[in-house]
Amino acid sequence: MDVENILRQSNLKITPQRKTILKVIAESDIILDSQEIYQESARLLPSINPSTVYRNLDILLQSGLICKINTQENSAKYRIREQGSHHHHIICKKCGTSIPLDFCPMEELDNKLEKIGFTPTEHRFEIFGYCQKCSK
Amino acid sequence: MDVENILRQSNLKITPQRKTILKVIAESDIILDSQEIYQESARLLPSINPSTVYRNLDILLQSGLICKINTQENSAKYRIREQGSHHHHIICKKCGTSIPLDFCPMEELDNKLEKIGFTPTEHRFEIFGYCQKCSK
DNA sequence: TCCTAATTGCAATATATTTGCATTTGCATT
DNA sequence: AATGCAAATGCAAATATATTGCAATTAGGA
Numbered sequence: 001m002d003v004e005n006i007l008r009q010s011n012l013k014i015t016p017q018r019k020t021i022l023k024v025i026a027e028s029d030i031i032l033d034s035q036e037i038y039q040e041s042a043r044l045l046p047s048i049n050p051s052t053v054y055r056n057l058d059i060l061l062q063s064g065l066i067c068k069i070n071t072q073e074n075s076a077k078y079r080i081r082e083q084g085s086h087h088h089h090i091i092c093k094k095c096g097t098s099i100p101l102d103f104c105p106m107e108e109l110d111n112k113l114e115k116i117g118f119t120p121t122e123h124r125f126e127i128f129g130y131c132q133k134c135s136k
Numbered sequence: 137m138d139v140e141n142i143l144r145q146s147n148l149k150i151t152p153q154r155k156t157i158l159k160v161i162a163e164s165d166i167i168l169d170s171q172e173i174y175q176e177s178a179r180l181l182p183s184i185n186p187s188t189v190y191r192n193l194d195i196l197l198q199s200g201l202i203c204k205i206n207t208q209e210n211s212a213k214y215r216i217r218e219q220g221s222h223h224h225h226i227i228c229k230k231c232g233t234s235i236p237l238d239f240c241p242m243e244e245l246d247n248k249l250e251k252i253g254f255t256p257t258e259h260r261f262e263i264f265g266y267c268q269k270c271s272k
Numbered sequence: 273t274c275c276t277a278a279t280t281g282c283a284a285t286a287t288a289t290t291t292g293c294a295t296t297t298g299c300a301t302t
Numbered sequence: 303a304a305t306g307c308a309a310a311t312g313c314a315a316a317t318a319t320a321t322t323g324c325a326a327t328t329a330g331g332a
Contacts, residue, residue, distance in 0.1 A: 013278060013329055034319075049281050054320060056279095070206030070244055074289070075319065090254055099254070105241035105261060108206055117268030118226055118235070125241060125261045132253030149298055149309065170288075185312050190289060192310090210320070211288060 010063040020045045021056045025066055026080045031107065033075040071108050079107075090127045094134035101127070146199040156181045157192045161202055162216045167243065169211040205243050215243075226263045230270035237263070 003022045007014050024040045025032065032040070038053045057078060060066045069077040081102060090099040106123055113120055129135075139158045143150050160176045161168065168176070174189045193214060196202045205213040217238060226235040242259055249256055265271075 015279065015329070017280070047281085050319095051282080051321080052280055068208065070208060072204060072206060074210070074212060076210065090249070090256075092254075093257065099252070101245075103241075103245065103248075105239075106263070109237075109239065109263070112239070113226070113263070113265075116235070117271065118228075118263075118265055119271045120226075120263050120265035121229070122264040123262065124264075126259065127242070127245070127249070127254075127256050128258040128260075129249075129254055129256035135253065135255040151298070151310065153311070183312085186288095187290080187313080188311055195310095 006065065010065060012059065012063060016045055017041070017048050017052050018056050018059075020048065021053060022060060022065065022080075025060075025078055028079070031069050031071075031077040031079045033073070033077050035075065037078065067102060069107050072111070088125045088127075090129070090131075092131040092134055093128050094130055097131050099131065142201065146201060148195065148199060152181055153177070153184050153188050154192050154195075156184065157189060158196060158201065158216075161196075161214055164215070167205050167207075167213040167215045169209070169213050171211065173214065203238060207244050208247070224261045224263075226265070226267075228267040228270055229264050230266055233267050235267065 001009075003019050003026060004014055007018060007022065012018065020041045021037060024037055024044070028040075034050075034053060034057060037057070038048070038050050041048050041053060057066070057068075061068055061078075065081060066078050067081045069079060071077055085102075086104055088101045088104060090101050091097070092099075105125055106120065110120075137145075139155050139162065140150055143154060143158065148154065156177045157173060160173055160180070164176075170186075170189060170193060173193070174184070174186050177184050177189060193202070193204075197204055197214075201217060202214050203217045205215060207213050221238075222240055224237045224240060226237050227233070228235075241261055242256065246256075
């Protein structure tokens, strides 16, 4: 699906700026910070402004179209959030409910592992505890 | 062991500022950002300067005495790094080596889980792959 | 085509962090 | 104990990152 329809599905107004920003994030193989998103967007749409990028990153985040990733650097990074994409689970020990969690610790570890020469192939991450209902 | 000896062991010069900063981090139950570390240090040592805090955070990080934690907020957070403290493992599938990793994804998830009313009690995080030797 | 709320650009502001430089200080060595 | 010097500090300025107010523009439904 193209960015225009993705935005429409999320009930977001379609503007050239917003389309460009989402396109830049969606088509990147790597996670990008706001500067990089701005620069690449400006290449495609020179009139675009940094504030517009920041504001749209917030909106796209709210709408669940992108993810914010925490890294050791002091600028936030973003990537596209596709349905069915990689995620982990929070599991309730009482009722067994499995809540999907759209977060993967590997994203912020890749650099660190590369430095020590480790090539990760698989990983496992699960959280156990009590869900809202069961912890009452 | 007191902060003074910890610093000595790491071959770091002992200054009132450095001692105070490490003490503040070591005695906190929660992770702190640079502002909080500065404010609490300034309470104990009013003459201390923010640059000194930043510079020492870098040095303590280099020396492995503290850890930097990635969070959603746009300020970095820190905590003390004690030997034997909570950690996870990277495991080589060929030679079986288990490399300790001083990183826990839960630290940055606590807020998120609290928001959805989930009370975590346990978690599991393991990385599998090939270590430097075995990936050649 | 018209209307309105949402969006944008721009400049100003806020917040977080780094850096240059003169001064001070820890500490090894005399 | 006195000395020397690299390391550390304080301060101000610079840089990086992100947010906000406001007037002008624009998307998209009526």
